[in-house]
Amino acid sequence: MSAAREKLSGMASTHGVAISLFSGAGGLDLGAELAGFDVRAAVERHVDASMTMEKNFLKLESPVLQQDILETSTAEILKAAGLRKGQRPDLLVGGPPCTPFSKSGFWLEWKRSGLDPDATLLQEYTRVLRESQPRAFVLENVYALTYNNKASRPALTRLLREIDEAGYDCNKGVLNAADYGVPQARPRLFIVGTPKGKPTPALPNATHGGSWERRTTGSIDKPHTTAGEALEGLVTSPEREEVLGGQYGKLLDDIPPGGNYLHYTEEKGHPNPLFKWRSRYWSFLLKLDPNKPSPTIQAQPGPNVGPFHWENRRLRVAEVKRLFTFPDEFEFVGNRASIQYQLGNSVPPLLAQRVLEQVQAVLRR
Template sequence: MKYKIVDLFAGPGGLGEGFASYKGDASFEIAVSAEMEESAHRTLTLRSFFRHIKGDQKALAAYYDFCHSAEAPHPGTKIPSAWKDAQAEANKLTLGVPEDNARLDELIVKAGLQEEETVLIGGPPCQAYSLVGRSRNRGKEDYVAEDDHRHFLYREYLRILDTTRPAVFVMENVKGILSSKVNGKLVFHDILRDLAEPGKALGRPDGLRYTIHSLVSPVNFKAGMEPDFIDANAFIIEAEKYGIPQARHRVILLGVREELNYDGRHMLSKSDPLTVDQAIFSLPQLRSRLSTEDTDDHWRFVVQELAKKLQVDAEAKGLDQLALRLRGEAIKLGLTLETGALRYHHAKLPESPSRLVDWVKDERLEVWLNHESRSHMASDLGRYFYAAVFGLLNRRTPKGHLDFPLAGLAPEHKNWESGKFIDRFRVQLHNLPSTTVTSHIAKDGHYFIHPDPSQCRSLTVREAARLQTFPDNYFFQGNRTQQYHQVGNAVPALLANQIAGVVSAVLSQKKQAN
């Protein structure tokens, strides 16, 4: 049975990719997707094109040519019919703007969706709900939560839920949504009530009801229940417990039409955790770039001098174990001189197959996509090298000024020793899942330092994409900052694929009941 997907607030398409790639009792085809940000929309459209040309060798050759060379023509110019289909599917729309809402309604009508064969997915923007966003908002003198339209963008999702009346919906958001308040009331409680009866919430009761299920617990919420008695934490998915190499904790709701009488028996299956090493060690090693005078010789001179000073200071302070490790890792500096645009098979994939490897690899690729190191100030390279060595030695990331005792490591912040910058420089650890990949990775990379000291840099877009389980042939568009934003804001594609499996099981149960 093939089900049509409506994907709202789609970003670069992580949630949609998981559903569209699912192979099981049910299959899913994206009918309409909507994203407001221009570069994410470009990525979304290109990926839609890739799905539309599956099996067409001539069209695939055009896609890979585009991936492999900046001089190759855009594949849409070579295969205009498939590009037209992709553009019809992936739409640049800002939900909440009247004309874009009207356009979305037109597209949904044109798609000819059948209620019982439709699935709605998406994650309304989370800035107003996230703990970081709320902390930032508190610093604004004129900020009023009740006036922040981002708190209510979920109502655009709600409107389409009531319009399409899908058999199932999936809604994703940050964990902070559970504690966010407007007018002194918990936003999440109102969202549960509204999703359970979308028509009633919109002021036009129509009898449509959904039961909201957790994907990891038997907890559910039905119309008429009191949210105060629900364990809201039961709706949090800790991605690292489900084969994702990242400690990403998100609220994901599964809504099922009440008349389907779904009993909540299907949930995500836990699996062994994957580490940063397992996710990114197969990528070619790159050196960092320098903001000025970016040559191999100058880079080698800069980092080796920084490493030598750290080693000497560690010895002077009697930190013998640290000094020894700094010396050992400094020997490797200068051996890794590539900066990007490397052939796909430059390094071996992991020898033991895993679901992640099978999911991400693509033998048709000739170069690594979006895998280029970015420029860093010379003053940061010593901190990156030190943080990575500290991680190897202590099996944790350095926290706060006390873990940066050597000369030259303290940044020029007046309150560096106040405790406010405890996570200012965070190295990802070889033997653990990464910390949450967020859009903040686009800023400076300090929170996403590569665990290998010899590379002396932050993660590339492709490495972040690996942690987010995007296939290696997923080509992110826009400038590098935009690419990082897209990756950081997405749902891990492989987690979405597992959620699609649960949805397939729910829909198969419905079919058997009929």
């Protein structure tokens, strides 16, 4: 066992068997382990992500079930966790793919109309919830699932109904990762629950606060952790993919930290405007401000989509890990694009830990 894996495996004392669906690289799972659970089984069809899970999660009873959840029975998952017939897990965690409800996808009419086939994966989560009957569950998703539109509203209503029919009470809310010490503004929907008649976990109170999308969020007790604070002292090597080229690459140098393509507009006073006001996505040529949390980091950004480092380059893997609160020793499998995909789809482990600590406290009572 490598020193890195030994350090990860000893990060928390454990209490409770967890099974994981739609595991990705394991951000939610790492938060569960830091809160004291053992992740014993995981289902993840992405090859590199499943290998990342196996490299870092040493308490898995068997290899990650690298297959489609639609073709995976609950009995198979429980067996993979080492649970005998009649035994139930202490915890079910998972974040079904969010593409049907993501904010960036609503420009597609068929997504707005709720016709994306991935939307059914929410029902796969509630199927396993109903059949495995864990002592608690945590479901994570994009906060756009709470939008009042014809795609999200029926999906959320159905999801909550199925949770109720499975025999569970729950609490739900949108949490901004920056309000919990993560150096990234990343709002996510969390639903936590326990069987009816049992105490239901509350969502955690914010520990940090500051400005986000022209309003103040979180707690006044401690300011948001900034990107500069997160990356301070980190020694990294240059990456081949970090140089921004093409038609717009040279424009990044003159954009101030925290700015984006709007720097080159008439409204911002540029003498030779190159773009119309609000003619691009906000993240186009977006540069990190070291004095603020990072904006949300995407899984599959376009060639000119940020955030970029204030040193006028793409972020390096070690830096993105820091901005998600993955430990430096956490090892990712795959090429640069694959690792970006895994990280961009991850729940920041620190945020997950804060949610799972609330669940753990209820179960221990």
